[in-house]
Amino acid sequence: MHLHTLIGRFAIFTAGAAILASCSSGENNSSAGNTDSKEETRAYETEKGEVSIPSDPETIVTDYYAGELLAVEADVSGSGPDAFSNPFLEEQLSGAEDVGAPLDPEQVLELDPDLIVVMYDDNYEQLSQIAPTVHLPYNPDTNVQETLDTFGELTNNQAEAEEFKDTIETTAEKAKKRLEGTIGNDDTFGLYELTQNGDLYVFGANGGRGGQAIYNALGLNAPEKIQEEVMGGNAQEISMEVLEEYSADHMFMTTFDPEDTGESKENIQESDVWANLDAVQNEQFYFLDFDTYYPYDPISINEQIDLIADKLAE
Structure with missing residues (x-):
């Protein structure tokens, strides 16, 4: 077994052409397309470059960062399956949905998030058409305090x-x-x-x-x-x-x-x-x-x- 599998998360690297078509069709059903033009946004620098994200995101989907987001009291409506096997997150994720790992764009689309946060960039282009998508690679911080800073700033929940x-x-x-x-x-x-x-x-x-x-x-x-x-x-x-x-x-x-x-x-x-x-x-x-x-x-x-x-x- 490769070390990456052990120290990272267990990601499955697949993508479907049908999903890509449904997320990039002429009929724009994504939350990005339906976002109120008056909603406040801010620039956030990521591995993929600068992304315009909501100033105060309200509905977030993630592949592997559910615990980090919940720690700063952000709302997680969908997460990858890893989070649901975490005994410490069970209660807080009781209303969330398993949207796969890598994230399934069709399932994510149904949740209509205003922000997507991913550890891995599988399906990144499809997800970006649904909502602003922030790519934070595995283990970007060196301790839990830095992690809280990162996700507090990302969600504008610095006090939390x-x-x-x-x-x-x-x-x-x-x-x-x-x-x-x-x-x-x-x-x-x-x-x-x-x-x-x-x-x-x-x-x-x-x-x-x-x-x-x-x-x-x-x-x-x-x-x-x-x-x-x-x-x-x-x-x-x-x-x-x-x-x-x-x-x-x-x-x-x-x-x-x-x-x-x-x-x-x-x-x-x-x-x-x-x-x-x-x-x-x-x-x-x-x-x-x-x-x-x-x-x-x-x-x-x-x-x-x-x-x-x-x-x-x-």
């Missing part, structure tokens, strides 16, 4: 973005107090992922898997080797034979196992490498649920802070 920053800070401070006296000042913390076919990855702070909760919000330290080799990116593939070199006092591992076979997890637990890790011998090796720790939007990160603190406090 600042409020959520305060929420995360408060959650982190309370969690740190719960951890006082339970972990050593010099303890190190590492994030790892095992795939269904046995590939092994080490994650930094900005590739999901609880990285922002552990390294940013809680301010916990990675081992020196991870700091030097992984923190500058999202993740790094390693072999099982060198896992000990990247080990930490506390090790957190997700397992990407979509078929729920359990084989890769069972295999690692039966290995001598795993058994000889200090974290295993000290009962400080934690398996984490993939769906819970895969997301890296602000809402998920805020919840992950408490979950990580609870595991360490046990």
Whole structure:
């Protein structure tokens, strides 16, 4: 499995000629065509150049940024399927529709959005004919605070973005107090992922898997080797034979196992490498649920802070 599949989102790169025809026909049924000429707009610089977007967008469709948009209290009427498997977004997305990944222009058209925000540029031209479309490539920011700034500015909800920053800070401070006296000042913390076919990855702070909760919000330290080799990116593939070199006092591992076979997890637990890790011998090796720790939007990160603190406090 390619690293991009693991650290990014699971996008399917297809497009239909019939869809293109329906979105670019002579009969303009798009919200772009029906927009009130008096609606206030502003220029927004994107990877595709400058886009004129609503000053205060009211109905937004996105492929993978539902959590980021909801964190700044923007309205999400449609999202890609990833968001609906996120346990922290279930309630807020109860009225939203799954519009596919990549976004299905026909389904998007039915929702009549006034803004579309995409991580991937599949169907970009068709989507742009429906509503102003902003392309924000995967992982444009280096921490959750920057992410909130980005989406607060995009939606003109800067005050809401600042409020959520305060929420995360408060959650982190309370969690740190719960951890006082339970972990050593010099303890190190590492994030790892095992795939269904046995590939092994080490994650930094900005590739999901609880990285922002552990390294940013809680301010916990990675081992020196991870700091030097992984923190500058999202993740790094390693072999099982060198896992000990990247080990930490506390090790957190997700397992990407979509078929729920359990084989890769069972295999690692039966290995001598795993058994000889200090974290295993000290009962400080934690398996984490993939769906819970895969997301890296602000809402998920805020919840992950408490979950990580609870595991360490046990």
